[in-house]
């Protein structure tokens with residue numbers, strides 16, 4: 094997606110278990126003296142697509158005075174860990190060595206962009222089971238209600254504007270008492286309160302670890318074992334790159350738990366309808382990852398093929414397919430192959446233009462101008478099928494269309510989108526949370542049910558200054574992803590959300606829209 098949407102974070106966990114749980118292999122042989130910390134920065138680098146704002150690690154070593162200790166800083170993983178300074182980086186790895194560790198990369202959908210919001214969060218306590226650190230990936234749709242409830246009834250005080258602090262209080266409250274609390278019960282209890290997406294990695298001062306996925310499975314989470322090494326990560330690519338041969342999803346509502354150095358899996362919440370975020374396949378996840386046994390690359394290819402099957406504009410000798418770099422490439426190549434026309438790089442992306450976090454639209458458009466260069470030698474006089482993975486605000490796409498038309502001198506531009514029209518915000522951790530900023534929403538009629546008419550698409554095409562526009566249909570999502578469509582969250586493309594708080598937030602967003610208010614609905 095040219096305009097770069099952002100995601101709330103990635104989590105990872107590592108444990109050197111007391112006994113082997115299988116044969117050792119490439120991943121476990123990388124561990125020296127039971128110290129897993131040196132593996133963590135590499136895992137976080139592989140998860141960097143999910144957040145570049147801050148990174149951190151907490152490790153457990155019972156021989157240290159600081160049984161748990163946390164290192165975190167703002168920036169990309171390499172910036173946060175100071176990788177360009179080898180001796181400084183080695184010192185961080187030495188200081189935070191441990192037999193267990195959790196890690197996090199952050200992008201903010203709420204809260205400020207400073208170090209206080211970086212994760213893991215650590216809560217010190219004199220009693221070891223109440224001293225814990227944790228990291229969180231997702232977004233609680235009922236965050237504001239939970240926060241208000243705590244503030245009103247139990248005299249809590251919040252220092253930050255983020256659901257992570259709320260999660261910390263919720264965990265700390267359930268760890269109270271005179272004896273170490275049962276962690277399966279703790280997760281079961283928070284699951285009754287939390288509404289939304291939450292993948293948690295947790296480590297306490299007794300060396301107990303939890304890696305838990307919310308009962309609806311919005312975000313991916315997987316694990317692998319080899320010899321004495323247990324590892325978990327938001328995306329499978331981080332584990333396969335470490336050398337694991339077999340990576341398994343943590344099922345929604347399930348947790349991996351390590352106690353007394355032993356690993357087991359437990360269910361902490363009753364099964365609910367799954368709501369895997371389809372956007373993970375379409376855009377967010379690394380193209381080399383597999384989610385729910387469905388390859389992200391193959392899903393993007395299948396979406397491109399489906400678009401080609403439904404194509405009505407004929408391919409002629411002047412036709413070419415151009416992917417919007419970089420995430421649309423798999424869809425574009427498959428679309429082109431099915432259409433029998435070449436897929437070519439007519440738009441070159443300058444990778445050295447800085448990272449784009451939250452930017453006003455004016456800046457986005459300006460940045461797109463300098464980020465992409467159209468090639469007239471490729472585009473001149475051509476019927477261009479421009480394949481995009483999704484359209485959210487359309488600011489960047491409008492700029493690209495202008496570049497392709499004016500500087501590239503294309504004859505025609507037909508935009509094909511490997512995702513249905515996005516007509517509603519996300520309340521589960523994807524940063525597109527205001528109704529007013531969504532391009533498609535401005536064009537679909539009241540009562541829109543997920544299938545845009547020809548007239549609506551023609552209107553959108555005119556607004557973008559292109560010859561035609563086609564989207565993947567909502568019905569084609571499931572088959573493209575090789576998933577049962579009923580197990581997907583499609584809130585942002587249907588306006589129907591899989592949780593009560595999501596439905597409530599949409600109603601509130603609509604009310605605010607009518608009153609001329611903006612802003613993110615959950616704040």
Ligand code: SF4
Nearest residue numbers: 370519521582584585
């Ligand atoms: S609303 Fe859209 S982006 Fe958000 S979790 Fe659901 S499918 Fe994903």
